[in-house]
Amino acid sequence: MARGREPTVKDVAEHAGVSPGVVSRVVNANGSVSERTRERVLASIAELGYRPHSAARELRTRTTNTIGLVLADVANPFFSQLADHIVRHAADAGLGVLLTTTQEDPAMELKSIELLLQKRVGGVIAAPGTENAAAWRHMRETGVELTFVDRFIDRIPGIDVVGMDNEHASHSATTALIERGHRRIALVNGPSATSTGRERIAGHRRALQEHGIAEDPGLVVELAFRPVEAETALSGILALPQPPTALIVGNTAVSASVVTHLRSAGISVPHDLSVVVFHDAEWTALTSPPLTVVRHPLDDLARHAVDMLNTRLNSPERLRRREKRLPSELVIRPSIAPVRD
Amino acid sequence: MARGREPTVKDVAEHAGVSPGVVSRVVNANGSVSERTRERVLASIAELGYRPHSAARELRTRTTNTIGLVLADVANPFFSQLADHIVRHAADAGLGVLLTTTQEDPAMELKSIELLLQKRVGGVIAAPGTENAAAWRHMRETGVELTFVDRFIDRIPGIDVVGMDNEHASHSATTALIERGHRRIALVNGPSATSTGRERIAGHRRALQEHGIAEDPGLVVELAFRPVEAETALSGILALPQPPTALIVGNTAVSASVVTHLRSAGISVPHDLSVVVFHDAEWTALTSPPLTVVRHPLDDLARHAVDMLNTRLNSPERLRRREKRLPSELVIRPSIAPVRD
DNA sequence: TTGTAAGCGTTATCAA
DNA sequence: TTGATAACGCTTACAA
Numbered sequence: 001m002a003r004g005r006e007p008t009v010k011d012v013a014e015h016a017g018v019s020p021g022v023v024s025r026v027v028n029a030n031g032s033v034s035e036r037t038r039e040r041v042l043a044s045i046a047e048l049g050y051r052p053h054s055a056a057r058e059l060r061t062r063t064t065n066t067i068g069l070v071l072a073d074v075a076n077p078f079f080s081q082l083a084d085h086i087v088r089h090a091a092d093a094g095l096g097v098l099l100t101t102t103q104e105d106p107a108m109e110l111k112s113i114e115l116l117l118q119k120r121v122g123g124v125i126a127a128p129g130t131e132n133a134a135a136w137r138h139m140r141e142t143g144v145e146l147t148f149v150d151r152f153i154d155r156i157p158g159i160d161v162v163g164m165d166n167e168h169a170s171h172s173a174t175t176a177l178i179e180r181g182h183r184r185i186a187l188v189n190g191p192s193a194t195s196t197g198r199e200r201i202a203g204h205r206r207a208l209q210e211h212g213i214a215e216d217p218g219l220v221v222e223l224a225f226r227p228v229e230a231e232t233a234l235s236g237i238l239a240l241p242q243p244p245t246a247l248i249v250g251n252t253a254v255s256a257s258v259v260t261h262l263r264s265a266g267i268s269v270p271h272d273l274s275v276v277v278f279h280d281a282e283w284t285a286l287t288s289p290p291l292t293v294v295r296h297p298l299d300d301l302a303r304h305a306v307d308m309l310n311t312r313l314n315s316p317e318r319l320r321r322r323e324k325r326l327p328s329e330l331v332i333r334p335s336i337a338p339v340r341d
Numbered sequence: 342m343a344r345g346r347e348p349t350v351k352d353v354a355e356h357a358g359v360s361p362g363v364v365s366r367v368v369n370a371n372g373s374v375s376e377r378t379r380e381r382v383l384a385s386i387a388e389l390g391y392r393p394h395s396a397a398r399e400l401r402t403r404t405t406n407t408i409g410l411v412l413a414d415v416a417n418p419f420f421s422q423l424a425d426h427i428v429r430h431a432a433d434a435g436l437g438v439l440l441t442t443t444q445e446d447p448a449m450e451l452k453s454i455e456l457l458l459q460k461r462v463g464g465v466i467a468a469p470g471t472e473n474a475a476a477w478r479h480m481r482e483t484g485v486e487l488t489f490v491d492r493f494i495d496r497i498p499g500i501d502v503v504g505m506d507n508e509h510a511s512h513s514a515t516t517a518l519i520e521r522g523h524r525r526i527a528l529v530n531g532p533s534a535t536s537t538g539r540e541r542i543a544g545h546r547r548a549l550q551e552h553g554i555a556e557d558p559g560l561v562v563e564l565a566f567r568p569v570e571a572e573t574a575l576s577g578i579l580a581l582p583q584p585p586t587a588l589i590v591g592n593t594a595v596s597a598s599v600v601t602h603l604r605s606a607g608i609s610v611p612h613d614l615s616v617v618v619f620h621d622a623e624w625t626a627l628t629s630p631p632l633t634v635v636r637h638p639l640d641d642l643a644r645h646a647v648d649m650l651n652t653r654l655n656s657p658e659r660l661r662r663r664e665k666r667l668p669s670e671l672v673i674r675p676s677i678a679p680v681r682d
Numbered sequence: 683t684t685g686t687a688a689g690c691g692t693t694a695t696c697a698a
Numbered sequence: 699t700t701g702a703t704a705a706c707g708c709t710t711a712c713a714a
Contacts, residue, residue: 006483008707019685024709031710034683054460055399056707059690064396066439066460073425077623080421084414087442091449096456098407099440101428108432115437119395119407142347256623263627282418282597283624286604349691360701365693372694373699397691400706 007048016044027052058120066096067309068116070126072104072225077281078252078296079127082149085302086125093310104225106131113139123309127151130193145312149305151195155321160312162304162324166196169294169328170203170250173276176292176330177246178211181339182274186219186237186244188230188258190251197222200250200278219244225253231261238265245339246274255279259287270337280331289334297326348389357385368393399461407437408650409457411467413445413566418622419593419637420468423490426643427466434651445566447472454480464650468492471534486653490646492536496662501653503645503665507537510635510669511544511591514617517633517671518587519552522680523615527560527578527585529571529599531592538563541591541619560585566594572602579606586680587615596620600628611678621672630675638667 009027013020018037025031026041033041044050058064069086071079083099090097098121100112106129113135116124123145128136133153140146140158152161177185187204190197201220208215218240221233237244249255255277262269269275269289277284280295304324312319350368354361359378366372367382374382385391399405410427412420424440431438439462441453447470454476457465464486469477474494481487481499493502518526528545531538542561549556559581562574578585590596596618603610610616610630618625621636645665653660 009709010707020708021685021687021710022683025684028709032683037683051455051459053400053707055396055405056690057709058396059394059400059692059706060708060710062690069440074415074428075422075425077418077421080418080424081416083421083424083440084416084442087415087440088444091441091452091456096460097440099410099424099428099438100432101425103429111432114392115432118392119437256627259627281624283622283627286597286600286624287627288629350693351691361691362693362701362703363699366700369693375699378699394691397706398693400690400708401692401694403706 006053007050008053009050012041012044012048012050015048016041064120064122065094066098066119066121067313068098068100068112068119068121068124068126070100070102070109070112070116070124070128072102072127072129073253074099074101076225076253078279078298081298082302085299086149086306089303089306093306095306095310102129104129110135117142117144122313123147125149125305125309128153130191145309147305147309147312149301153195155323157321158318160308160322160324162301162308162326163195164296164301164328165325166199166328167203167206169278169330170200170248171207172203172330173248173278173292173294174204174207175210176332177248177274177276177336178207178213180246180274180336182244182246183213183339184216184219184242184244185246185248186221188221188223188233188237188247188249188251188254190225190253191222197250204248204250223251223254225251230254230257234258234261235265238267244273246336247276249275249277252279255281256283259291269335271340274336274339276330276336285333287335291335292333293331295329295331297328300326347394348391349394350391353382353385353389353391356389357382405461405463406435407439407460407462408654409439409441409453409460409462409465409467411441411443411450411453411457411465411469413443413468413470414594415440415442417566417594419620419639422639423643426640427490427647430644430647434647436647436651443470445470451476458483458485463654464488466490466646466650469494471532486650488646488650488653490642494536496664498662499659501649501663501665503642503649503667504536505637505642505669506666507540507669508544508547510619510671511541511589512548513544513669513671514589514633514635515545515548516551517673518589518615518617518677519548519554521587521615521677523585523587524554524680525557525560525583525585526587526589527562529562529564529574529578529588529590529592529595531566531594532563538591545589545591564592564595566592571595571598575599575602576606579608585614587677588617590616590618593620596622597624600632610676612681615677615680617671617677626674628676632676633674634672636670636672638669641667 009020009023012023074080087097102109109129125147127150146159148161150163249258276292278294280293284291284293350361350364353364366374415421428438443450450470450473466488468491488501590599617633619635621634625632625634
């Protein structure tokens with residue numbers, strides 16, 4: 001892990017015939033330097049190829065321009081698009097992004113937290129799992145600014161949240177199906193231990209209630225955020241004596257495998273089953289038929305997350321907790337149709 | 342960007358009634374400490390919640406356990422899956438990953454290089470663009486270990502490369518089509534300025550030659566790695582007096598938009614046009630018909646990239662340049678069929 | 683406007 | 699086995 005010796009402030013100072021302090025002031029456009037020496041210093045910097053040493057700077061100033069990003073799984077299109085936007089916005093704000101993934105595994109999440117703590121990142125954007133509330137809280141108490149994105153664990157003071165309005169999105173999806181005459185609507189959801197899971201069920205229930213439809217618990221399945229169990233769960237639902245006529249997939253991680261299974265099970269969409277999927281991945285319009293989706297404002301989500309965090313990073317005083325909800329949009333495509341008699 | 346004060350070696354030392362040096366030796370399982378004091382120190386560490394300060398450590402030891410990852414675009418499924426694997430393997434090796442994206446923009450790539458240089462990362466894994474050869478070379482000369490993944494610019498001494506065998510993959514795809522009677526095979530490719538672009542064209546040509554088929558330059562299109570131009574380029578090809586009967590998409594970034602366009606243009610696959618796509622994204626089996634794809638060994642690619650880099654990081658002497666090629670696999674699905682008369 | 687010097691948290695060296 | 703001390707590269711009072 002050795003690195004070749006690179007020029008330091010001292011080298012630059014000697015080369016320019018000034019003191020190290022002056023070089024620092026030039027580099028940071030801090031304190032005062034005469035125009036003449038400023039130019040000399042800049043010339044020396046250019047000639048020597050001097051580059052400030054981040055670690056030394058961080059050590060001295062107790063600050064950092066690196067933030068952490070903790071996501072479950074960058075292979076999931078929802079998270080990967082989110083990550084892409086976050087990295088871009090962070091770069092615009094002059095922030096580097098240290099990315100860790102947890103694979104929805106609490107132990108890996110803990111390791112991520114540990115790594116970011118050691119790196120003394122100034123702040124972290126995370127879509128937290130459900131098990132490490134204490135660790136997240138502790139991270140915040142340690143002075144690390146924290147913004148939860150998409151999901152959150154608890155309304156912890158000082159931890160901002162930016163997410164979608166899942167309750168509303170889910171309500172819209174269910175309502176669209178009810179309006180098409182569906183009464184037996186299945187929901188394949190993420191775990192209720194997650195905020196997104198809970199909110200999506202809540203919106204679904206509210207829509208059913210508003211139309212006087214009794215809820216059938218057998219039609220709601222909670223799947224972990226890994227695709228494995230999708231098949232069996234789905235088979236179970238579809239084999240019910242009274243199978244559903246519509247299906248909402250509220251768990252982004254399993255959408256593709258659900259669609260695969262429907263296809264291999266020979267289920268015709270929307271004839272046998274109307275389908276709505278959360279997250280407008282690049283392929284959802286390419287299936288036959290194209291899928292009705294809940295489209296999330298990922299770029300806005302990322303922008304707000306970076307902004308909120310950055311505000312905290314640059315604010316000396318302790319700010320109050322903020323929560324931002326962004327609206328999703330129901331994009332109707334041919335995968336939903338009026339129910340058959 | 343301020344951080345709360347956290348315990349330091351000094352605090353731990355005082356608490357345990359030893360000197361800072363001893364604490365350091367305990368933490369790093371370095372030098373010698375008696376079992377008795379070791380336990381006392383560990384207890385103090387636990388009680389105070391001490392965590393070594395990365396920056397201080399980096400400054401003193403001139404090492405780092407952070408690597409950089411420079412990719413064009415994490416929203417592209419090929420890169421996002423690659424990133425996911427790389428982050429996982431890096432974590433297994435105890436390495437944090439600082440992710441930057443370039444959006445295929447040379448200026449952004451340069452900014453990424455600059456950031457990683459300042460952060461004094463020990464090594465970088467990158468899928469480089471074509472314009473910054475000098476900067477990459479300089480980065481290497483500066484002592485940063487470098488591994489190019491997927492693409493490479495030049496065979497620069499000391500920069501390892503791990504990629505797919507694109508020539509072979511492309512040759513297989515074209516051959517599969519020729520064997521089905523196709524003679525007019527279009528290739529939508531990435532820029533020839535990239536190694537992957539060149540290799541894929543080469544394999545395509547070799548297959549044509551082996552079967553005595555004259556190459557029609559009008560059937561080969563180079564598209565930048567952004568989806569925008571896909572439509573016009575494709576319309577052009579399909580409007581030719583003698584349109585192709587088969588199409589290979591060698592540019593991962595535009596696959597989805599190509600398929601979208603074919604659909605909206607009312608082209609029936611494989612009846613009107615056989616289609617092969619590079620990279621087996623999660624949706625390629627979900628279209629109608631399912632797409633024949635070139636499947637890349639992404640996990641292996643990531644594993645080798647991290648391993649090669651890590652070897653360099655831990656090797657005191659300057660190693661020779663290595664190049665590793667991994668085989669891709671042609672997965673035949675119904676999107677290709679014998680040519681019609 | 684400039685230089686000097688101390689110190690950020692570590693670890694390595696050397697002496698005890 | 700342990701402790702004292704210097705140094706990594708930088709910034710920032712403070713003094714000149």
